[in-house]
Amino acid sequence: MAKKKNDELQFRIIDKIVDQGEKRLKSMFRETLDDLEKQRAQQLSALQKRELEQVITAYQLARDLVLTLVDVKDNIQIRLGH
Amino acid sequence: MEEKHLQIDASREEVVALLEVGQIYYLRGEYEKAEKVFQGGLVMQPGDGDLLAALGATYHVQKKYELALACYEAALKACPSESCSKANRGELLLLMGHKEDAIRELKATIELHGTDHPLGERAAALLHIAETAE
Numbered sequence: 001m002a003k004k005k006n007d008e009l010q011f012r013i014i015d016k017i018v019d020q021g022e023k024r025l026k027s028m029f030r031e032t033l034d035d036l037e038k039q040r041a042q043q044l045s046a047l048q049k050r051e052l053e054q055v056i057t058a059y060q061l062a063r064d065l066v067l068t069l070v071d072v073k074d075n076i077q078i079r080l081g082h
Numbered sequence: 083m084e085e086k087h088l089q090i091d092a093s094r095e096e097v098v099a100l101l102e103v104g105q106i107y108y109l110r111g112e113y114e115k116a117e118k119v120f121q122g123g124l125v126m127q128p129g130d131g132d133l134l135a136a137l138g139a140t141y142h143v144q145k146k147y148e149l150a151l152a153c154y155e156a157a158l159k160a161c162p163s164e165s166c167s168k169a170n171r172g173e174l175l176l177l178m179g180h181k182e183d184a185i186r187e188l189k190a191t192i193e194l195h196g197t198d199h200p201l202g203e204r205a206a207a208l209l210h211i212a213e214t215a216e
Contacts, residue, residue, distance in 0.1 A: 051088040058122020
């Protein structure tokens with residue numbers, strides 16, 4: 001019973017994070033990542049190329065984190081029978 | 083002539099989102115990932131005090147002390163009242179063996195927050211160690 005309550009609580013928290021994260025992912029992370037990847041084709045100095053790769057890495061990690069949280073949420077949903 | 087940096091039109095919301103993502107990685111103990119997220123954020127928003135403070139803490143926990151100190155200094159330059167960086171710099175200076183500087187910094191943190199605040203409480207504990215250490 002306590003475990004189920006804990007899972008419910010976790011689910012609510014993760015749901016909130018993921019809900020905001022998914023919105024951000026759709027409106028920001030993914031679109032920005034696409035734009036950034038297009039910039040790879042542009043004429044850039046060595047410094048600018050290095051900085052571009054740093055930003056792309058940061059966005060990829062942000063996207064990965066959101067996707068991980070979506071998985072966690074889905075697993076809890078399955079366990080709870082939501 | 084200074085080399086031109088990459089220009090990215092980033093909204094404050096995007097920078098804050100990256101800051102939060104980095105903080106989650108940090109809390110999960112994935113420090114290298116947190117470091118990369120904060121570094122990327124700083125390309126988008128150079129000199130951002132919050133990102134510098136967070137990157138400093140990430141270097142700090144990985145024992146990259148010189149880099150951490152540089153970040154704390156830059157964070158405090160951008161935002162002199164950034165109290166986390168101030169307290170962390172005190173701890174770092176103590177770790178690096180700069181006892182007098184550490185004591186000064188820790189006392190300033192206690193003065194700013196009092197010992198009821200978590201930062202002040204931690205600073206007081208570190209100050210006790212600094213003052214009693216041989």
